[in-house]
Amino acid sequence: MAATQKLVKDIIDSKTGETTNKRRKGAKNSETAAKVALMKLKMHADGDKSLPQVGPRDF
Structure with a gap:
């Protein structure tokens, strides 16, 4: 269960990192x-x- 939560948190963190690069x-x-x-x-x-x-x- 803890491994799944960590995996989900890593995926969410990676998605938020991509939006900061594309923001400009x-x-x-x-x-x-x-x-x-x-x-x-x-x-x-x-x-x-x-x-x-x-x-x-x-003409």
Whole structure:
């Protein structure tokens, strides 16, 4: 019974140790974070709707 409790405690301790390593999800510095935010903004940009969409062959 004591061996089972020790095994369970070891498993729980190993699971909590993994979450501390994976916890860092932020940027390494603010400059990189600003670049990523700008790229995400540009990715979803639609542009001015009043301008006609003319391709290179439509002239």
